[in-house]
Amino acid sequence: MTLENLKKNLNNCTKCDLFRTRNNIVFSDGSRNAKIMLIGEAPGADEDKIGIPFVGRAGKLLNEFLVQAGLNRKEHLYIANTVKCRPPENRKPLPAEKIACAGNLKAQIDIVKPKVIVLCGTTAMESFIKEKKLTITKARGRVFEYENGIKLVPIFHPSYLLRQHSTEPNSPRELMLKDLKMIKKMAQL
Numbered sequence: 001m002t003l004e005n006l007k008k009n010l011n012n013c014t015k016c017d018l019f020r021t022r023n024n025i026v027f028s029d030g031s032r033n034a035k036i037m038l039i040g041e042a043p044g045a046d047e048d049k050i051g052i053p054f055v056g057r058a059g060k061l062l063n064e065f066l067v068q069a070g071l072n073r074k075e076h077l078y079i080a081n082t083v084k085c086r087p088p089e090n091r092k093p094l095p096a097e098k099i100a101c102a103g104n105l106k107a108q109i110d111i112v113k114p115k116v117i118v119l120c121g122t123t124a125m126e127s128f129i130k131e132k133k134l135t136i137t138k139a140r141g142r143v144f145e146y147e148n149g150i151k152l153v154p155i156f157h158p159s160y161l162l163r164q165h166s167t168e169p170n171s172p173r174e175l176m177l178k179d180l181k182m183i184k185k186m187a188q189l
């Protein structure tokens with residue numbers, strides 16, 4: 001299976017009800033050779049319109065953090081979401097939708113073979129880390145194991161940071177930058 005085939009097959013995907021309301025499949029952005037794979041929650045309205053993840057307000061803020069951390073979105077990252085189609089009214093994806101799309105995400109990971117998977121926000125974190133009572137505030141910046149030596153690192157979702165403006169020490173924005181710098185080092189970039 002190649003990324004091209006996977007993406008092409010998804011155009012006809014009806015495995016969950018999100019196909020009824022989607023305009024575009026939002027498959028990925030960035031480089032297939034990236035050492036860092038960033039996984040978000042689900043496409044929003046802007047992403048659904050264009051077919052590229054993280055292009056709306058949250059995506060623009062994410063880009064600013066990546067630049068500040070010295071990471072190049074197109075070169076150093078492969079970006080995807082837990083589900084490839086937009087949930088209506090920007091609700092969180094339902095468990096059945098995440099299950100229906102999990103094989104696509106797993107295939108992306110298996111093909112890209114990143115060193116580090118960055119779990120952006122609670123939804124992505126919960127798809128990979130099954131610890132009970134784990135919150136993103138407790139988990140962010142911690143390193144978890146995936147498989148084949150691949151590391152998992154949860155970080156705050158940029159949508160949350162849109163509402164948090166402080167850059168004081170230990171503020172969510174300051175921690176986000178710290179986490180991204182650590183992730184860059186882990187990927188030996």
Ligand code: URA
Binds near residue numbers: 041044056058
């Ligand atoms: N939020 C996400 O989690 N993913 C996107 O692609 C856009 C916004």
